[in-house]
Amino acid sequence: MGxxxxxxxxxxxxxxxxxxLLAVVTQPDRPKGRGKKLAPSPVKEFSLENExxxxxxxxxxxxxxxxxxxxxNPDLLAVVAFRILPEKVFTIPPRGTINLHASLxxxxxxxxPINWAIINNEKKTGVTTFFIRKKVDTGDIxxxxxxxxxxxxxxxxxxxxxxxxxxxxLLETIDLIEKGEVxxxxxxxxxxxxxxxxxxxxxxxxxxxxxxxxxxLIRGLSPAPGAxxxxxxxxxxxFKAQAVDETTYSQGFGEVISAEKNKGIExxxxxxxxxxxxxxxxxxxxxxxxxxxxxxxxxxxDKLG
Numbered sequence: 001m002g003x004x005x006x007x008x009x010x011x012x013x014x015x016x017x018x019x020x021l022l023a024v025v026t027q028p029d030r031p032k033g034r035g036k037k038l039a040p041s042p043v044k045e046f047s048l049e050n051e052x053x054x055x056x057x058x059x060x061x062x063x064x065x066x067x068x069x070x071x072x073n074p075d076l077l078a079v080v081a082f083r084i085l086p087e088k089v090f091t092i093p094p095r096g097t098i099n100l101h102a103s104l105x106x107x108x109x110x111x112x113p114i115n116w117a118i119i120n121n122e123k124k125t126g127v128t129t130f131f132i133r134k135k136v137d138t139g140d141i142x143x144x145x146x147x148x149x150x151x152x153x154x155x156x157x158x159x160x161x162x163x164x165x166x167x168x169x170l171l172e173t174i175d176l177i178e179k180g181e182v183x184x185x186x187x188x189x190x191x192x193x194x195x196x197x198x199x200x201x202x203x204x205x206x207x208x209x210x211x212x213x214x215x216x217l218i219r220g221l222s223p224a225p226g227a228x229x230x231x232x233x234x235x236x237x238x239f240k241a242q243a244v245d246e247t248t249y250s251q252g253f254g255e256v257i258s259a260e261k262n263k264g265i266e267x268x269x270x271x272x273x274x275x276x277x278x279x280x281x282x283x284x285x286x287x288x289x290x291x292x293x294x295x296x297x298x299x300x301x302d303k304l305g
Contacts, residue, residue, distance in 0.1 A: 001025040003041045006159055007080040009167035010100060011043060014078065015050065017171055019178070022072045023053040027083070061086045076177060078170060079132065090132045095177050097132040100166045102159070103195065104128060104144055106187040109137035110195035114159050117149060117195075118220035121212070124148055125158070127166040129173040131184060140184035142173050154222040154240075198225060205229040207254030207305050211243035211272030229254070229304045231281070231296075236304065239286065240278035246271055254305035259298045264289045267304055 002011060003026050014021050024047040032039035040048070047054045057065040060083065069092050077090065077097040090097035103113035104126040110116075117125040126146040133139040145165055149158060176182045198221065205214055205227050218227045218238050226237040248271050257266040257273050266273040280286040281296070292298070 001077060001082040001085075002043045002080040003027045003083075004081050005042045006102070006163045006166075007043050007082070008046055009163045010078070010080045010170045011046060013167040013171045014174070015052075017174070019174060021052065022074055023055060025055045025057070025069075025082070028056040028058055060089055065089075066092075076174065078174065080166070080170065084136055085132060087134055098129055098142065098170075098173060098177070099132050099137075099139070100170045101128045101130065101137060102162045102166065104146060105130060105137060105141060106189060106192035108193055108195040111197040113195040114162065115155050115195070115198055115220045118153070118155055118158065119216050121216045122149055125162070127162055127169050129169055130187075138187060138189070140186050142176070142182055142184055143169050145169050152219070152242075154219050156223045200225075203227050205238065205305070207267065208270050211245075211269045211274040214269060214274055215241050215243045226280070231298070231302075231304055234282040236282070237280040237286075238276060238278070239280065240276075242275045242277060243272050244275045245273055247273065254303050256298060256300055256302040256304070258300055259293060259302070261290055261293060265293065265298065 001024075011024065024043060026041045026043040026047070029038040029040050029044070031037065044054055044056065055065065055068060059065065066088055069089065074093045076093050076095040079085065079097060079099040085097065101113065102125070103109075103117065105128040108116055108125075114125070124146055126144055128144045129142040130137075131139040131142065147162060147165055173182075203221055203225055205217065207214070207229070218241050221227045222239040226239060228235050228237045230236060244266065249268050252268050253270060255268045257268050259265050265276040267276065276289045276292075278286065278288055279292055281292070
């Protein structure tokens with residue numbers, strides 16, 4: 001069970017293993033792109049290409065879907081970046097239902113663990129497999145693997161790397177379950193932290209924060225959904241930026257300190273300035289900072305936000 005690209009390495013790993021893949025469950029086709037045409041999820045697309053049976057239920061609690069799963073008689077359900085499962089679904093297989101989560105549980109429980117680890121300037125994260133229980137991301141841990149977060153790594157880059165590490169861990173977990181060698185460990189709820197869903201408000205840059213905090217927000221939201229600010233009343237998305245000093249400022253946050261070809265675009269924050277390296281003006285393509293300088297008359301003293 002999975003939907004986005006993050007789930008693909010796990011699906012491929014299971015398909016290429018000795019285990020029998022009975023079916024794939026993913027979300028229904030959703031509107032995509034400017035034309036808002038219905039498009040399949042990455043998992044559905046891959047499944048159809050490989051002639052796998054695919055279910056796309058809108059309602060996971062529906063009797064029709066539950067009956068389909070029960071008739072398949074699976075030993076195990078494996079979930080990677082899907083939806084919250086009702087108890088009547090995750091209790092179907094006799095070996096249980098396992099989930100691959102992109103953090104070292106109990107830290108960063110929730111929908112956006114990779115984003116929040118970067119936003120919070122963590123130096124390490126990892127992946128966890130666990131048995132699904134009624135309360136989200138609280139089940140007993142089976143296996144974990146730690147991974148370093150590189151200094152300038154974005155959400156997209158880390159997500160891709162963790163999807164590969166996670167696929168290996170998931171397969172190792174399935175092998176252990178098959179052999180009956182799993183020794184699950186309960187999570188310590190006192191150590192739990194949250195990774196809630198990313199909202200549009202969170203993506204809006206607050207220039208009164210430090211340059212480092214803003215840099216990490218941009219990294220944690222790049223390439224999607226993207227951190228944004230405003231320039232001359234229009235949305236300006238930022239995908240890559242670097243904190244370049246630690247000067248403390250008491251006012252003028254979001255002000256352009258310099259807009260020169262040799263220095264780039266530097267913006268004032270409460271602590272330090274932020275050099276913008278990659279951005280996207282509203283209704284335009286993504287571009288480097290120096291490209292933006294050539295096409296837009298941004299100057300020292302202009303304000304973002």
